[in-house]
Amino acid sequence: MAKKDKPIKVLMAKTGLDGHWRGPMTVSMALRDAGMEVVYGRQLTPREIAETAIQEDVDVIGLNVCGRYETIAELLRILKERQADDKLVVAGGTIPPPDVKALKEMGVAGVFPPGSSLERIVQFIRENAGRSKTKASSAK
Amino acid sequence: METKKAAKEFKTASGIPLKNVYTPEDVKDIDYSKDIGLPGQAPFTRGPYSNMYRDRLWRIRQLSGFGSVEDQRERIKLAMKAGGAGVTLLSDFSTYCMLDIDNPKVMARLEDVGQNGAPINSLHDWETLFDGIPLDQTYTAVLGTPQMTPWNLACWLAIADKQGVPYNKLAGTGQNCFNTAYVAAPHADEVKPSSALRLVGDIIEYSVAHLPHFVPVCYSGYNIRECGITAWEEIAACFANAIAIIDEVLSRGRLGIDDFAEGISAIHLAADRDFFEEIAKFRAARRMWCRLLQDRYGAKAENLKLRMHVHTLGSSLAYEEPLNNIARVSYQVLALALGGAQSQNASSYDEAMSAPSEQAALISIRTGQIHQYESGITSVADPLGGSYLVEWLTNEVEKRAWDFLKKIDEQGGYIAALESGWLHREFLRSLLDNERKFQSGEKKMVGANFLRKDDGEEEVLPVSCFRGNPKAGEIALAELLKLRQERDNGRVKEALDELRTVCRSKDNVIPAIKKAAEAYCTIGEIGTVWREVFPVWNSPYLL
Numbered sequence: 001m002a003k004k005d006k007p008i009k010v011l012m013a014k015t016g017l018d019g020h021w022r023g024p025m026t027v028s029m030a031l032r033d034a035g036m037e038v039v040y041g042r043q044l045t046p047r048e049i050a051e052t053a054i055q056e057d058v059d060v061i062g063l064n065v066c067g068r069y070e071t072i073a074e075l076l077r078i079l080k081e082r083q084a085d086d087k088l089v090v091a092g093g094t095i096p097p098p099d100v101k102a103l104k105e106m107g108v109a110g111v112f113p114p115g116s117s118l119e120r121i122v123q124f125i126r127e128n129a130g131r132s133k134t135k136a137s138s139a140k
Numbered sequence: 141m142e143t144k145k146a147a148k149e150f151k152t153a154s155g156i157p158l159k160n161v162y163t164p165e166d167v168k169d170i171d172y173s174k175d176i177g178l179p180g181q182a183p184f185t186r187g188p189y190s191n192m193y194r195d196r197l198w199r200i201r202q203l204s205g206f207g208s209v210e211d212q213r214e215r216i217k218l219a220m221k222a223g224g225a226g227v228t229l230l231s232d233f234s235t236y237c238m239l240d241i242d243n244p245k246v247m248a249r250l251e252d253v254g255q256n257g258a259p260i261n262s263l264h265d266w267e268t269l270f271d272g273i274p275l276d277q278t279y280t281a282v283l284g285t286p287q288m289t290p291w292n293l294a295c296w297l298a299i300a301d302k303q304g305v306p307y308n309k310l311a312g313t314g315q316n317c318f319n320t321a322y323v324a325a326p327h328a329d330e331v332k333p334s335s336a337l338r339l340v341g342d343i344i345e346y347s348v349a350h351l352p353h354f355v356p357v358c359y360s361g362y363n364i365r366e367c368g369i370t371a372w373e374e375i376a377a378c379f380a381n382a383i384a385i386i387d388e389v390l391s392r393g394r395l396g397i398d399d400f401a402e403g404i405s406a407i408h409l410a411a412d413r414d415f416f417e418e419i420a421k422f423r424a425a426r427r428m429w430c431r432l433l434q435d436r437y438g439a440k441a442e443n444l445k446l447r448m449h450v451h452t453l454g455s456s457l458a459y460e461e462p463l464n465n466i467a468r469v470s471y472q473v474l475a476l477a478l479g480g481a482q483s484q485n486a487s488s489y490d491e492a493m494s495a496p497s498e499q500a501a502l503i504s505i506r507t508g509q510i511h512q513y514e515s516g517i518t519s520v521a522d523p524l525g526g527s528y529l530v531e532w533l534t535n536e537v538e539k540r541a542w543d544f545l546k547k548i549d550e551q552g553g554y555i556a557a558l559e560s561g562w563l564h565r566e567f568l569r570s571l572l573d574n575e576r577k578f579q580s581g582e583k584k585m586v587g588a589n590f591l592r593k594d595d596g597e598e599e600v601l602p603v604s605c606f607r608g609n610p611k612a613g614e615i616a617l618a619e620l621l622k623l624r625q626e627r628d629n630g631r632v633k634e635a636l637d638e639l640r641t642v643c644r645s646k647d648n649v650i651p652a653i654k655k656a657a658e659a660y661c662t663i664g665e666i667g668t669v670w671r672e673v674f675p676v677w678n679s680p681y682l683l
Contacts (some may be wrong), residue, residue, distance in 0.1 A: 015247065015249065016233060016249060016252050016255070017233035017234055017236075017239075017246070017249060017252065017325075017327060018233045018255075018256060018325070019233075019236075019324075019325035019326045019327045019679075020325060020572065021325075021326075021681050022367055022368070022455075024365065025568070025571070025681060026571070026572070029572060043327070043328060043502055044327070045245070045248035045249070046248070047248075048392040058512075065537065066255065066256075067250065068251040068252055068255065068610070070250055070251040071248075081606050094492060094493055094494060095282070095493070096490075097541070098491040098492050099585070113459050113492070113493075114455075114458075114459045115458060115459045115460060115492070115585070115588050115589065117589075118575075118579050119579070
């Protein structure tokens, strides 16, 4: 559960420079329909995402992934550095199956490739937002 | 086992209700010579050419864009060896944004460079890309947004000069699609649509004067179709874009419609999952285009053959059980062939995961070739012509497309509909409707949201996933820094100053931008000029 009596707040951001918005838009609409508050981050660098997440005091960071994961690793590193790593980080996008596991090991709590059920995403966020996370094993 | 329940209503994927069978009654008002005609004759319902595939098969084109420029070149050569005769260039996102590699926005994401396409940022990169690839034997789709295409064109011509290829031997297509650049895949700080019209106008005028086999504009319905819109919204939005472009060129007072109509009669459409609806859409598009230009502009019918490049819709492919996608793509290729397309881009089975692996890309090429050489469908033009369903559905898709076009007109035309966000809102409605249908299971995807192998458990087949070159960004950065050191920076400054001046005048930008390309200006430097001289715009759904 998120903070008491407040809707779960989610920052939706893209790490890449690409312009694909169908995924983030669809998920954002589903989150809103489920009563969550959604902030659009647009195309932001890892540091910008972290700072925005902190400023906006979000519970969840939803990342649209299109490409490599170094930017995600960087984001997680900055969140940890800023002691904001209790924020739930989830990712969606064209993610090949072997990378789903790799992202989770990196510290991304939920990974949602194409075709993921919106219901499942909403449920996952509901169940996991606001929980303090035990740090992921591999912090290389 | 699923019990087969008769659904209450049968509809096409875009929502057209269907009867159980169609009869002569459904097509009795059709006048064959006026509404259907022969292939190669107005209104071109049955195809742009009389002999269709007997004379020339549709081209097989694969997208190739990833990694470093060298990587991209090698994939182009691979595709050409397998029998593909064309090159479709994709560029890195930083290139589309017209940013240099050392721009802070790109540096913050250096590892992402090369995911969508190689960063092709200077004439030097073009030279690397086309090293060993003869331009006069290569049909080149110099894909680019309206703001980027002048640059792509300039570089392409500079390569032609270097290879000694006369411009009348160059064959290719621009894109210049507003739907892609401003709706489907926008990026931050783009040249405002109304200003980008000027650039497209310049390309068209230049092309009419110097490039007899270059098709400067190819409206793209594919990318907006990926947003989940209907078959008729797809074609209507393309034609609305066309109207804006035509009006721009005509307003200059130098060309008549017949001087350039042929060069802007190209379209890039999707082949989505509904077999007959897509075929109907292709036929309806050709007829509608012909009628639109005749009625609205008095154009000569013989110039109005709409040529189509069709790309099987990526989002119709599943992440789960990816090899199933080979079957999906195969029937989509069949649809585009029965619809009379001139070239195909068959998606690869690993579409939902990554850029195509070599193996997947080859299967896409082979799928097309199998339909071409083994299926027998190429012997007769428009073989489905006369089918009660297909003719009725062609009419229906066309009717709905005209209705949507009228709605856009009511918004003050395409550019107004775009800049106000109206088009985005309309499309969002369709997107959400489409998405709901998939989520609820009303629209089925076998193996994915329906008939899954195990309930909830994913068992994904091992496929060789494409991995882009992780060093692409570093390589590009090093090349950029080297280029800046080695080029004549005095010449660069002069060229950029001249470009700025030309932009502020009403002169054609192509000669000036070609000079800038030849001076080894970079795309970021050109982008900076654009952003200085033209107003900048951000799409409402930039996310």
